[in-house]
Amino acid sequence: MSKQAFEIKITTERKKKDRKTVRIAGGTVWEDTSLADWPDDDFRIFCGDLGNDVNDEVLTRTFNKFPSFQRARVVRDKRTxxxxGFGFVSFREPADFIRAMKEMDGRYVGSRPIKLRKSTWRQRSLDVVKKKEREKQVLLQAFNSMT
Incomplete structure (x- = not known):
């Protein structure tokens, strides 16, 4: 790898790590830097009802049998x-995402059966929420003008 290509790669990785995503949920707005570690174009599963015995490694071992598996993470309390009790699993290909949803929902991971759902992480992005609010206002105005 040439020196110039190496410098471009480092700069790109640094920009990705510095990227912050503004999120909104429950009426609270915050910057979420943890999303910089995840691919933007992945297919992500929400894994619920995880026991205390499940960590990133256990979740990874459970889902890495799927060829396009990318990453698994159990969400932890910052203080303790x-x-x-929940986490996320990422896939590169939609076929593996669908297969994992069908095969793994209700399977025991650790001491409990997990509950899988399609992740809604994109819907909490501030720009998406604002766009939905604008669309809702337009629809309400159109409805009110009809009555």
Whole structure:
């Protein structure tokens, strides 16, 4: 790898790490830097009802049998370090995402059966929420003008 290509790669990786995503949920707005570690174009599963015995490694071992598996993470409380009981799994290909949803929902991971749902992480992005609010206002105005 040439020196110039190496410098471009480092600059690109640094920009990705510095990227912050503004999020909104429950009426609170915050900057979420943890999303910089995840691919933008992945297919992500929300894994619920995880026991305290499940960590990133256990979740990874459970889902890495799928060829396009990318990453798994159990969400933890910042103060105590205990699991919050849910996590996320990322896939590069939609076929593996669908197969994992069908095959793994209800399977025991650790001491409990997991509940899988399609992740809604994109819907909490501030720009998406604002766009939905604008669309809702337009629809309400159109409805009110009809009555």
């Amino acid at each position: 370090g205990k699991s919050k």
